[in-house]
Amino acid sequence: MTSPIPNLPSLQQLPEWKRFADAAEAASVRTNDLRILDAAGINVDITGQVASEELEAAGQALLEARQFGQLRSTLLSGGIANLTEDRAAWHTVLRAPAPIADVAAERQRMNEFVRQADSERRWRNIIHIGIGGSDWGVRLAINAFGYAGAWRHVRFAANIDGHAMQGALAGLDARETLVVLASKSFTTAETLQNGQRAREWLAAAGLENPGEHMAAITARPDLAAAWGIPQAHIFKLWDWVGGRFSLWSSVSLTTALAVSSDVVAGMQAGAAAMDNHFAQAPFAQNAPIQMAMAGVANRSVLGYGSLNIAPYDFRLAHLVPYLQQLDMESLGKSVDIAGNPVGVPTGPVVWGMPGTDAQHTFFQWLHQGSDGAPVDFIVCQQADHSWPDHHTSLLANCLAQREALLNGKTFDEAQQESLHAGADAQHAPWLAKHRVHAGGRPSSLVVLPKLSPYTLGALLALYEHKVFVQSVVWGINPFDQWGVEYGKVLAKGIVQELAGARPGPDEGQRHDASTRHWIEEFRKS
Template sequence: MRAADIDIDISGQGSSPGLAAASEALLLARDFPQMRERLLTGGVANVTEERAAWHSALRAPAPTEEIAAERQRLNAFVRMADSERRWRNIVHIGIGGSDWGVRLAVSAFGYAGTWRQVHFVANIDGHAIEGGLAGFDPHDTLIVLASKSFTTAETLQNGQRAIEWLQGSGVSDPYQQVVAITARPDVAREWGVPDTHIFKFWDWVGGRFSLWSAVSLTTALAVSADVVAGMQAGAAAMDAHFAEAPFAENAPVQMALSGIVNRSVLDYGSLNIAPYDFRLANLVPYIQQLEMESLGKSVNLAGEPVGVPTGPAVWGMPGTDAQHTFFQWLHQGSDGAPVDFIVCQHADHGWPEHHKSLLANCLAQREALLTGKSFEEVLQDSLNEGVPEERARWLAHHKVHAGGRPSNLIVLPRLSPYTLGALLALYEHKVFVQAVIWGINPFDQWGVEYGKMLAKGIAGELSGKAADPKHDASTTHWVKRFKESLR
């Protein structure tokens, strides 16, 4: 299939006319056309939180007046900063969706360096903010705080340390070097951030889709506003494909159906992402969050158990590093996993032999997973090499590749903002289709929220408040021990 300049080869997946017919019947039984329209037109797609999931509106070629106005404000801010050559350093503070997308875009298009240095700080571990501030001139550093609610503990604590660092370095008005990107401008204002430095996105933008919002300010400052616009254009083209292409030619739909078969029928517990492009190292955690936060559900929209395995564990790293790390398990392990191979047909460097080797490795690994190598073939190879027959037969058992392991091959003509935007939207829509078929809500994350609530209570205990008698015995023990060590 071809969608938004990307080729998607799913011939490595199980297929049959019967499966195709059953898949289309299942999509219709799940009211997929109506659900898709609700998603793309701003209807209530996130039913448990009673709001839209309208991130596609942020990249629409003709956005709403409010979205267009915020885009213009962001671009004006970037033009001002660039024309004055201000802020050679940026500390981007956010976590989850407020971090991974920006980190991906900056590493993809600024991998060889830019005139602005960017440090990303997400983790609450103090080593993260210490390293994020290290080596920067406080008088030429912009602090970008990205938090939808502007209550995210990690972001606010790290932001407070950054402001203290500015103050301690003699910056007279530190908040002139702070930007807030949030759906709660009122909270950012109370925090001290000036209105001109507050950029808004909306409640209907889920955190893991916030890349398409003003959260990409850091991307624009680091690698240009043209990169942000190009990614939005590519994503919009994939939105149009998703909305219009027939089921049989619809790339997100077909990838989703293969994923359903692999997880719920063939019982593969994970999905491997193998980008054969060094610049896409951060694509793996980006897709990991998108898939696992969206599809990590076991209860359907009616509040009942789904009844089949849902969202796989998502993992991986770039090839060819991956081949020397875990491809042994993919080829000969007892479980294995479907693999999404992602590669650019053309490189942007000047070493064609390197790219030829990269392409060869990508195709070879996919072919080996698909076709395998039988006992008879391995045995004959050994005999042809002169290995004694008894040893050859014994050795052959160790060299058999079962084959038949599913994969997709996704080919970008080259890595551009347009193709990266289209690729991310491809995965977004694929995840949505899987959620529709499983009957789950991909836009909430109650499991994350519960852990946050528990952490807040335990943090209070470690600070000297009364102990919570509801803890299990192990947690009670460690709260007491850690509290003593913090005195």
Template sequence: MKESVGVSGPVASPAPLAECPEWRAFLQAAKAADRGAQVLRVVEAAGLHLDLSAQAWSEDLRQAGEALLAARGFDDARRTLLEGGIANVTEHRAAWHTALRAEPSPVPEVGVERDRVRAFVRRVDGDGRYKSVLHIGIGGSDWGPKLVVSALGYAGARREVRFVANIDGHAMEAGVLGLDPHATLVVVSSKSFSTIETMRNAERAIEWLRDGGVAEPMAQVAAVTSNVAAAQKLGVPAEQIFRFWDWAGGRYSVWSSIGLPIALALGAEALDGLLEGAAAMDAHFARAPLSGNAPVQLALAGLANRSAFGYATYNIAPYDARLGNLVPYLQQLEMESLGKSVDVGGATVTVPTGPVVWGMPGTDGQHTFFQWLHQGPEGAPVDFIICREADHPYPEHHRLLVANCLAQREALLRGKSVAELVPEQRTKAANDDEARWLACHKAHHGGRPSNLIVLPRLAPQALGALLALYEHKVFVQGAVWGIDVYDQWGVEYGKVLATGIAAELGGGPAGEHDVSTAYWVGRWK
């Protein structure tokens, strides 16, 4: 890992983006570009197909996007990221998640931990140990494994995995309900091994093992952390502590030993496939020309949608019921990374940064919020995600799923005007005025941007490539905006306040609060 890239103190702000001529040219080209899908634009990357045809496009826009990336130092930033330089400038460390999935890894210790995880899984499989796993973690230590296990475990798993994240005691109660303590492995995943929710839930889980008659409860506890000493202090056996590193951000950590519950549930080969798919996307991101680089083009489309066209939100619509946890996973990835209002130098960013990310699987979303997408005044760009092949024995279901996905995307793009609708309504209306009135209610705006991402099937490799595609897309957008996408200081302030309030609720001295907070602290006391 490079230690010399970056500095340990403040860094200079990039030129204000709003004053950058390449930025202004990019926005102008986006607004002048075709938005009617006149050109088929499909990029293949790591086995995935990304169709950008429903985004703004012109040759001028392509050139403006490449000029913008050059002006914002994209090539150097990408090199710093992929070579392990200081990409996370406020914490003065790398963000080298690509090293976690490279084979072989440029960090030898990564290979050692991979082997330890696989050996542990082989050992417990060979001994027939553990029918269930109780996984305790939150944020990046939770969403990645939860997504992968739910997405790939549709046909059954070697072990049931329950995920407990929330400090709400109901989450723990639900997590252990019906489990046999003697046949359960508790996995505690925390980068710092100090996150309050995780550590309190870990204590409860150990109590649950003890109360369930397990003579040596710590023998049934494994830990995944960068703070090995803290895990040892808790009493976790050394051979059951699996390490990852502070340069692997939480929301980028599923590729590390955090993947232990994936291997326990689905087998080490599933984890290997996930890493293989992500590494293939890394290679594409590093080498593909910009015009055919899937993460770059996805990022540029998002930049145009956010700033040229003013879309403040971004919808994720996976047309696969197994990808229900993809939306919150991407919410964390995008909003924790891009929800910044200052640049790397501490100056206020002069343009809007990351949009609000939301969604749910189709076709459920069609019966929930697609009315707003089609006819609401704002609308939102949509990423439609679907598998070419299904893994169930119901071809008619998959045909209808694909038809709905393609149709909703086409409706958002094409729209339907009042003028088109009036003749149709005349057969249903009493007169021309009523026909026009009905047509106004049924009109669709059209011209609403979307992407279509097609996976061959929901296999580990394809899922790994999909997640890495979004990781790199976020990086590209951060490079243009000039922000640090790898820190999350906005998360910390509330944690500090919560610690003080918790002490007050436990009988400690009163703190200084606004009138409402002071009132409710008093009521609870």
């Protein structure tokens, strides 16, 4: 490692942090003080977050104390932003209108590959094999823009569970199928094991050269070539592209084949527009910054342990797991970049599902549960179907649920409601206690004019930059994931033990009693 070990002051030692925390505790949700930000064509309504002039000033001072401006410049210019791995996190260059030469060349290669396949009407079926960042973004984009069907049929296999691969292969004609392997390292266990099953399936179908029916996106083209994948089918990643930010690269080959290269280009353009907003908009009008500071106040000061994502659009069903990985893999850290405990709660649990299904699943807990959670409502002002009454109902439900969380219902209001519903004077006060809504529960409303590749790209970049700003405040590195890596290392040893190998004395003692027991039990299966 060549980067010097940073000497970062502890967050709690900063007077700017105490000022911010005190201001957040004293602030309130000001429902009559409209705060709507315009960011790359998206409206971000943060009226439902706690606010005050003191909190606004304290947030700006805190970011200055954390050298936010310098760190943002490092990120956007391709400097060493990922200190623990001594490399850049330059995913923004992947969607730049005029990127560096390597990126432009790979973009052109991918588009030409898709154009040729389309012109030949080749590969009616695509099996996309990847996991995490090599999977969720592709699922999201295809579900968003191919939900009504496309001439190519796409299946996904991410999980190591053999049922996932079995289901992906079932009923397909191998001669009309392309298998896409997306793995930055080309050593990802799940991807290679599933890929091996796909290669065997292609060979069993009588194909002389199964590699001709495979493509790879990886930072190790040599390993992909060793698998027999032709060089023309191998697309380059770079070590400075984190998996959860790789959607903007040739990982979207499957997206381009399924719903067109224009969709990929549109998403890149929307994300680039959000990059410009993030780089140039002043603090008070900068949507990623404002969402981030609201999130820091909610998590680290006000004590909310989670963040609910409520996309009121059926096509955005995969947005929740996409944002779960982005947020929780980036911010699931408790040690700052200097190696010291952060000292305050960091990244929240991110969860949710599309409305209105969510209203019949967990909104009861959001409204009247003891803890509650901030909610990001996401909705499209215009629909793309021909049933306006459906969309009117969808918009009404989104606004109503948010209003209920913001304003609540007082005891007096609940009592009058009970009386009007026919309760007698004795029972009305009792019923009213069950109908009270506390209100004042924070939320944001993100409004897309309509769902297009451009607006989806801008939306995803909005959340990327929000996560980065929060990492700056907490002083953590959002670009590594050592917690994930540790489990992978342990799994390699256990795989060998389950296959019959006996652990060495140190390894056997390392296992806890329960793990030792189940290794022995599973070996008998």
